[in-house]
Amino acid sequence: MYSEKVMHMFKGCRREEMAPHIYTVAQTAYRAMLMNRQDQSIVLLGSSGSGKTASCQHLVQYLATIAGTSGNKVFSVEKWQALYTVLEAFGNSPTIMNGNATRFSQILSLDFDQAGQVSSASVQTMLLEKLRVARRPSSEATFNVFYYLLACGDSTLRTELHFNHLAENNIFGIVPLSKPEEKQKAAQQFSKLQAAMKVLGISPDEQKACWFILAAIYHLGAAGATKAGRKQFARHEWAQKAAYLLGCSLEELSSAIFKHQPKGSLQRSTSFRQGPEENSSGDATGPKLSALECVEGMASGLYSELFTLLVSLVNRALKSSQNSLCSMMIVDTPGFQNPELGGSARGASFEELCHNYTQDRLQALFHERTFVQELERYKEENVELAFDDLEPAGVDSVAVVDQASHQALVRSLARPEESRGLLWLLEEEAVVPGGTDEALVERLFSYYGPQEGDKKGQSPLLRSSKPHHFLLGHSHNTNWVEYNVEGWRNYAKQNPAMQNAPRLLQDSQKKIISNLFAGRAGSAMVLSGSIAGLEGGSQLALRRATSMRKTFTTGVAAVKKKSLCIQIKLQVDALIDTIRKSKVHFVHCLLPVAEGWVGEPRSASSRRVSSSSELDLPPGEHCEAGLLPLDIALLRSQIRGSRLLDALRMYRQGGPFSSFPLTPPVLPFLPWPVSLPFLASFPALAGLSPLPRFLPCPGQSLSPSSPPSLEPSLFFPTPVPFSCPGPTLSIPSDGRAG
Secondary structure, eight states: OOSHHHHHHHTTOOGGGSOSSHHHHHHHHHHHHHHHOOOEEEEEEEBTTSSHHHHHHHHHHHHHHHTOBOTTOTTOHHHHHHHHHHHHHHHEEOOSSOTTEEOSEEEEEEEEOTTSOEEEEEEEEEOOOGGGGTOOOTTOOOOHHHHHHHTOOOHHHHHHTTOSSOOSOOTTOOOOOOSHHHHHHHHHHHHHHHHHHHHTTOOHHHHHHHHHHHHHHHHHHHHOOOSSSSOOOSOHHHHHHHHHHHTSOHHHHHIIIIIOOOTTOOOOTTOOOOOSSOOTTSSTTSOOOOHHHHHHHHHHHHHHHHHHHHHHHHHHHHOOOSOOOEEEEEEEOOOBOOGGGGTOOSOBOHHHHHHHHHHHHHHHHHHIIIIIHHHHHHHHTTOOOOOOOOOOTTHHHHHHHHOOOSOOOOOSOOOGGGOOOHHHHHHHHHHSTTOOHHHHHHHHHHHHSOOTTOOTTOSSEEEOSSTTEEEEEETTTTEEEEEEOTTGGGGGSOOHHHHHHHHHHHTOSSHHHHHHHTTOTTSOGGGTTTOBOOSOSSHHHHHHHHHHHHHTTSTTHHHHTTOHHHHHHHHHHHHHHHHHTSEEEEEEEOOSSOBOTTSOBOTTTOEEOOSGGGGTOOTTOOOOTTSOEEOHHHHHHHHHHHTHHHHHHHHHHHOOGGGSTTOGGGGGGSOHHHHHHHHHTGGGSTTOOOOOEEOOOTTOOOBTTBOOOOOGGGEEOOOOOOOOOSOOOOOOTTSOOO
8 A cells, every 4th residue: 555566556656547545645755746846835734643653645646756856865765764663762662542642743854856856855853742751641652762761781881881780669650661572572673773873974972972861861860869958869880871972070960960060060059058958949049849859850951952962963964965856755643632532630731731732823823724724715706605604713822821921920810911821820830839730720710711691611721620620622612721830830941950060961970961962052052942953054044944933033932032941832832833834734643443553443432333234335345354443433533633624615616626727618608817828827737727718809919918818619628829818716726626
């Protein structure tokens, strides 16, 4: 189904000539880019585990195979496979909904030259769950690369990493796999990862630096932290191993984590006298963090810097100095997260809220491009369309999360126009003395909770029977997710240990580490820990990077750029702004049945098709029992939430282009300012038949200043070059006519 032979079946085809397939989307976008010389974007939407990343890989494979690359082979099939191997190892982990879930958002950009070949490529990443390395929901795992490294069979490397004797306890929950078959598979994956990094031009020393940092994070988890009294490591022998791998002394590591005065830094003049127990921030004005939170901050900071470095090394292998004309951007983000679908009773986490918020923003963009802009165009052209007005899908849940206000801190209930979203409330409650989780939830409901007179299901926010919990309706209130806000206020607090991680790596006594991170401090500090891959290896990549940086330096971003919560919104803003500047193609991925990462479907809600009669198959066709597990209610909910049926209704009422020019009786009734320019624009559309030939009436000649009369009897299918005056109707290249 995804072989190279199948790819060549789609190569060069028009849209109406292709069957429904992921390659159809790739070919349609590629053809539109060549015909219109316009940047294209392919955005994948859907729930976690619905196949977005797999579809993304098929899209890239098709473009790399069919379009080909320039003479420098900058983006060969071997390189893109190596790219996904590296990103999957460092950015994926098992979750309750997906056995190999992507835990970051990415934009993979392919730049094409005049000949339509790939001239360069780059990847930008954002919204990485960096805290997952130290803390994550119960029954979930850390990033894949840790299990690969712990299963490494190279005795020399294990000795260098101090892995010959592993700790019995690890506060980060990073433990080696227990089953022999799992260990063997992880060891094979580590060898595959090393080979992929070699393909991408990552040298052995650069690889070793990555393994040192990962091993140091593991040993930090083994070192632990004291629960009371003076903030320090619980087991100094493991902390000594971490310090050795990072290339610093134990005192320097301890100071960077607990005292927050890294080597070479100046003590703040505003610091106050310490009490008997050290303030974890190094001064009384900073956040009061526990010893455990300090160690977690250092671990997540180290992993964030390592991930950013890897993206830079990947882009180094994909960059090229060749001129590029247009770009194809493939956007892959974590899907909708709902622990209840995985059979868990826990509330969703803050990271899961961020991923759901991103999906809502992308679905709102789909609604805008599919409905709002089309209806506005029909209105401008005075075309009556029997289509009910639609509210933007997800706009309510988006406002609950990110709506801003010009008001300062206000503790009392505010007027509706002063409402602020959850991200802003988190920042306020984190700095207000005495802020609590209860106050956060109450303020949120005072702004967005159900009001008197509201119809059932009208409000996007509902109360839960559990304390510190609330329910938020995503996808037009078809996907209700229960969140637990306990501990969320810590996400708005600056963790100095996390901020000290870059300096610790830059000042490392190990040259293989310091050489990699030297000079990185001066590059866009405002984006530190936010968006990776902004170095730019081509002119188009530099242009995209400049556009993203503007998102962080204009408007409210100029004031709130250091706010950890507001950075979430700014990253998604940068993602949406980048997509808006291109022609967007959407791919909706549906989850057939909710199943956990252990591969066990939920028996309570899943419906397993057991006979062909349940599918209403045509006579003579059958389906073997048990081969097609479907959760019908879940599928219906996803289809309603994505507004796919409404999009099909809009498509049907508009009518396809392919049948329009083959109906001559309609032509004489079209007014001149619309009909002729309308038809003259057909050749510029990708995947359409050539413009039919119009012959002039007797005594009339074709000229730019004298439009011909349209006679049905003079309609022929022979294409001829044609130009005409007057306004040209704007028509999308997706096969519809207004």
